[in-house]
Amino acid sequence: MTRYGMVINLDRCIGCRACSVGCAVSRGLPAGDRWSGVKEYVTGTFPNLEVTYLPTLCMQCENPSCLEVCPTGATTKGDDGVVTVDAATCIGCGMCDTACPYGARSIVNKVESNHGADGPTAHEEHHFVTHVANTAEKCTFCADRREKGEEVLCVKTCVADARTFGDLDDASSDVAKALAAAGSKAQVLLESAGTSPSVYYLYSGKNKLDDAFGA
Amino acid sequence: MRLTRRNFMKAAGGAAAFAGLALAGCTSPKPSASDADAADTQTEADATPSTPTKEIPTGSTSPITKVRTTCGNCHNDCGVIVNVQDGVIISIEGDPDHPFNKGALCPKGQAFVDTVYSPDRLRSPMKRVGERGSGQWEAISWEEAYQFIGEELTKIKDTYGAQTLLYTNGAPVQNIVRNAFCEFYARYGTNNMVGAPNLCFVPRLVALKTTYGFRDEEDYNNTDLIICWAGNPFASLRPGAYMCYEKHGSASPILDAKERGVKLIVIDPIFTETAAKADQYIPIKPGTDGALANAMANVVLSEDLYDHEFVEAWCHGFDEYRECMEQYTPEWAEGITGVPANTIRELARLYATTERAALHEGNSLALHSNCVQAVRSIGCLRAICGKLDKEGCNCCFPNVVGHPVPVEAGNPTGIKTTVVADAVNVNTTRYPLFLNGLPGALDAIETGDPYTPRGLMGYHTNTIMAQGDYHRNRDLLRTLDFICYTDIFMTETCEQLADIVLPDVTWAERYDYRTYPHHDGAIVAMRQPAIEPLYDCKTPYAMEYELATSMGMAEGYPWTTDEEFIQYALGPSGVSFEEYKKNPVQLVGTNEYKKYETGGLRADGEPGFDTANGKVLLVNLPFGKNGYDPLPNYVPAFGTPEGSPELAEQYPLIGTNRRTVHYVHYKYRNNPYLRENHPEPELSLNPADAAERNLKDGDAVKAVSHRGEARFTLRVSERVMPGVAWVDGGWGNPWDEPGSNMNALVDNVTRDPISQSPDISSFLMDVVKA
Numbered sequence A: 001m002t003r004y005g006m007v008i009n010l011d012r013c014i015g016c017r018a019c020s021v022g023c024a025v026s027r028g029l030p031a032g033d034r035w036s037g038v039k040e041y042v043t044g045t046f047p048n049l050e051v052t053y054l055p056t057l058c059m060q061c062e063n064p065s066c067l068e069v070c071p072t073g074a075t076t077k078g079d080d081g082v083v084t085v086d087a088a089t090c091i092g093c094g095m096c097d098t099a100c101p102y103g104a105r106s107i108v109n110k111v112e113s114n115h116g117a118d119g120p121t122a123h124e125e126h127h128f129v130t131h132v133a134n135t136a137e138k139c140t141f142c143a144d145r146r147e148k149g150e151e152v153l154c155v156k157t158c159v160a161d162a163r164t165f166g167d168l169d170d171a172s173s174d175v176a177k178a179l180a181a182a183g184s185k186a187q188v189l190l191e192s193a194g195t196s197p198s199v200y201y202l203y204s205g206k207n208k209l210d211d212a213f214g215a
Numbered sequence B: 001m002r003l004t005r006r007n008f009m010k011a012a013g014g015a016a017a018f019a020g021l022a023l024a025g026c027t028s029p030k031p032s033a034s035d036a037d038a039a040d041t042q043t044e045a046d047a048t049p050s051t052p053t054k055e056i057p058t059g060s061t062s063p064i065t066k067v068r069t070t071c072g073n074c075h076n077d078c079g080v081i082v083n084v085q086d087g088v089i090i091s092i093e094g095d096p097d098h099p100f101n102k103g104a105l106c107p108k109g110q111a112f113v114d115t116v117y118s119p120d121r122l123r124s125p126m127k128r129v130g131e132r133g134s135g136q137w138e139a140i141s142w143e144e145a146y147q148f149i150g151e152e153l154t155k156i157k158d159t160y161g162a163q164t165l166l167y168t169n170g171a172p173v174q175n176i177v178r179n180a181f182c183e184f185y186a187r188y189g190t191n192n193m194v195g196a197p198n199l200c201f202v203p204r205l206v207a208l209k210t211t212y213g214f215r216d217e218e219d220y221n222n223t224d225l226i227i228c229w230a231g232n233p234f235a236s237l238r239p240g241a242y243m244c245y246e247k248h249g250s251a252s253p254i255l256d257a258k259e260r261g262v263k264l265i266v267i268d269p270i271f272t273e274t275a276a277k278a279d280q281y282i283p284i285k286p287g288t289d290g291a292l293a294n295a296m297a298n299v300v301l302s303e304d305l306y307d308h309e310f311v312e313a314w315c316h317g318f319d320e321y322r323e324c325m326e327q328y329t330p331e332w333a334e335g336i337t338g339v340p341a342n343t344i345r346e347l348a349r350l351y352a353t354t355e356r357a358a359l360h361e362g363n364s365l366a367l368h369s370n371c372v373q374a375v376r377s378i379g380c381l382r383a384i385c386g387k388l389d390k391e392g393c394n395c396c397f398p399n400v401v402g403h404p405v406p407v408e409a410g411n412p413t414g415i416k417t418t419v420v421a422d423a424v425n426v427n428t429t430r431y432p433l434f435l436n437g438l439p440g441a442l443d444a445i446e447t448g449d450p451y452t453p454r455g456l457m458g459y460h461t462n463t464i465m466a467q468g469d470y471h472r473n474r475d476l477l478r479t480l481d482f483i484c485y486t487d488i489f490m491t492e493t494c495e496q497l498a499d500i501v502l503p504d505v506t507w508a509e510r511y512d513y514r515t516y517p518h519h520d521g522a523i524v525a526m527r528q529p530a531i532e533p534l535y536d537c538k539t540p541y542a543m544e545y546e547l548a549t550s551m552g553m554a555e556g557y558p559w560t561t562d563e564e565f566i567q568y569a570l571g572p573s574g575v576s577f578e579e580y581k582k583n584p585v586q587l588v589g590t591n592e593y594k595k596y597e598t599g600g601l602r603a604d605g606e607p608g609f610d611t612a613n614g615k616v617l618l619v620n621l622p623f624g625k626n627g628y629d630p631l632p633n634y635v636p637a638f639g640t641p642e643g644s645p646e647l648a649e650q651y652p653l654i655g656t657n658r659r660t661v662h663y664v665h666y667k668y669r670n671n672p673y674l675r676e677n678h679p680e681p682e683l684s685l686n687p688a689d690a691a692e693r694n695l696k697d698g699d700a701v702k703a704v705s706h707r708g709e710a711r712f713t714l715r716v717s718e719r720v721m722p723g724v725a726w727v728d729g730g731w732g733n734p735w736d737e738p739g740s741n742m743n744a745l746v747d748n749v750t751r752d753p754i755s756q757s758p759d760i761s762s763f764l765m766d767v768v769k770a
Helices: A018-026 A065-069 A095-099 A122-128 A143-147 A153-157 A174-185 A209-213 B005-025 B033-045 B107-116 B142-160 B175-179 B182-188 B202-212 B252-259 B289-302 B308-314 B318-325 B330-337 B341-353 B371-384 B438-447 B470-477 B492-497 B540-550 B562-573 B577-582 B621-625 B645-650 B687-692
Strands: A004-009 A037-045 A048-056 A075-077 A083-085 A106-108 A135-137 A163-167 A199-202 B064-070 B079-085 B088-094 B126-128 B137-139 B165-169 B225-229 B263-267 B280-282 B357-361 B455-459 B482-487 B500-503 B512-518 B521-527 B585-588 B653-658 B682-685 B700-704 B709-716 B724-728 B763-769
Touching: A004 A174, A018 A037, A018 A153, A018 B088, A018 B107, A037 A209, A048 A209, A065 A075, A065 A095, A083 A135, A122 B088, A122 B107, A153 A163, A153 B088, A163 A174, A174 A199, B064 B512, B064 B521, B088 B107, B126 B142, B142 B165, B142 B455, B142 B482, B142 B500, B142 B540, B165 B182, B182 B540, B202 B371, B202 B621, B225 B252, B225 B341, B252 B263, B289 B318, B289 B330, B289 B341, B289 B371, B308 B371, B318 B371, B330 B341, B341 B357, B357 B371, B438 B470, B470 B492, B482 B492, B512 B562, B521 B562, B521 B577, B540 B562, B562 B577, B645 B763, B653 B682, B682 B687, B687 B709, B709 B724, B724 B763
Parallel strands: A004 A199, B165 B455, B225 B263, B225 B357, B263 B280, B455 B482, B482 B500, B653 B724, B682 B709
Antiparallel strands: A004 A163, A037 A048, A075 A083, A106 A135, B064 B079, B079 B088, B126 B137, B126 B500, B512 B521, B521 B585, B653 B763, B682 B724, B700 B709, B700 B763
């Protein structure tokens, strides 16, 4: 079976946000609707510091807490492990957003320009057609791009080449190899939540990654 | 599974801690209580799955045109694919077939689509109707614009002489910067291109070209040691070298080297994004880099670690240089730089004894009033260690068309022109080795020596913002008779200075080109339009030719259309326009190491370096000839306590310029996709310095210096060396925070005697609560 997943090498991530900005702008996401982010940690005292950048996105969990709470059945998990929201049946109630421990969802209450009253721009108008008010939106591992045979954008655009995407169940895939090579350096976020994320982080530093979520 | 709101709360109980935290950290708007209640009612009422559905439009099904071109946001000039659907750019992605970025693209490149369609774009020529700086404008036609400019330029030429017209080409950092209107200015009769080169790579170019004839690039792919000095490539995304990307993306050369086991050493007053990935971080006091480099040379010489063979064969003035370096002991340098003497010794030994060692000197080194000699110190250190144009070291990668020397024909700034202006450059007497800096021209306005400039034409540069001393720049330039700027936005400079502003196109709407050194030769990349010019904007080529025509200066112009211009510019590369259109990225020429042995560095094809006597000039002959110190002696920067002890009593902190990955110079703070990542102008202080001033993180603060003040949000950060303030540069345009221009704090009267560089990365200041 196919189980899509991602390995993000934090030893390479430089925190530039090519991933999160690219995700938002290439999709023309409305104001407040963001599928990808980067958190930052600094510990220690000058000059002995540890700085870590942690890119976040939907973890495409094996046990997604967002799916359990969805009152309309709009959230489903595909055969490939990717969690999706059916915009037509989603009512934008926000329960999934509350349930997701990773803050990976956005509730689009209104489709608003990133330029406020000065917008929307021609670029936004083009994309806004496909965003509908009162809908939960989230990362789909670029399902639309993959359908067209294109690479997942945050993987492709990363200037540090820090991300690997593919089928975790296929031992010959780049992502499975990267995970195997990472060994004990690979970890998931908020493991104790029991969500079993499909996004793994390769990290040799000393900071506690879960600290970004207050855990 | 069907859940009501109540049993959802129960089911989620186990994860309540996470849910609460997720809420705290989430920025998306939450549904209101009434929305949630409505959902509750709905789901409880419907026992069968008859959930109401919404209409979801599929979006356009028109074909997407993919235009291969070259990004124009920064000096990296990455290859991009511009996706166009229904005549609108829908996204910009990295070009997988480009040899450098290989499909990767930084946030600025991707977000540029928003800048193209920004509500702030200028849409037609704008003529000032109120006082200068009053912000009152009227839209006029191109015909009116050309007529007005023509009359003003003719008046200046007839009354004072053509050379009193200054022109300045700036920030969009592509070849057009140097080329825009060059033919026009040459015909008009001025060669006074004066602008921001004093803040850019040119001070380093002057230091290194006069020492060994080229400005080097690091051979990261083959090196065993990387010293990153005063540069922050993981924020600039400019690693300093274009070649050698094993994996994709501009950060990859250094990261790949690290994965090979190469040691990365970062020297900087700030624990930067790059320091965060370093194996060794060496904090240094701002503006003292020359002292460290000379002390390293002292160690290399006194411990006999220098490359005897290279020095004997290729260096000029070694004995004098060695004698000069004797005074710069590691113990002396420790007192100046704050770097322990033993650390200096170890660093010097490691660099000298690592056969393949790359030393990257960053742009911060060009932002001190003692910068040229400091870079000379580093250049001489490289030379005596034998690290020039050798595998894994600092190499001279080949140059080609227009970048910038080979096609010059008397024009100091770029493309060949059909005539050469018969004019005396305004900087000739004050800065004979640096003709293109604005500060020297400001001196001429102030003193009338060698003559008083009368007019200014600016192409896409934020003149009064970019230089230190905002108020002095503004007030002196306002005395000019006529000022015209061309830009895509009404910048602070346009607003404060211009009599007329012309609406430019973005790089997605025009032709242009860029050349890059490459380890196999040289890359020439053509930029081509993805869409037609928006609104009533014109390409610079059209503006230039139409203005020349309107003024009766167009006869025999070497080109008349945009397509003819780009063919004219790219001609020397030997590749046809048709071939560029098929593949805009072409590799030309060849490259090899140790070109000084084979003749590859000199125009005459003889072995040696491209200097007067073919040697590396440890004693700098051009400097001596022009009255500068021919040896790289250390002189304190004005903006440090050592350079200005009295001023330091009143202003005890050393400010240093911060640049972030989401902006380029003064650009893009009106791009919301970028702005949300760094929404406010920030000033960071070490906790000790903040506590001493009773300031806490998030406070609104005012930075003050002997030149002015500027407002910031305070960040209390361990990343900053005690005694230093890390200050955001680049804010202060009408669309962001007009009171937050860091350069209002910087002295531009005291500057590097050779390169006119102000202390943007080392200026005395203090911080108080706003």
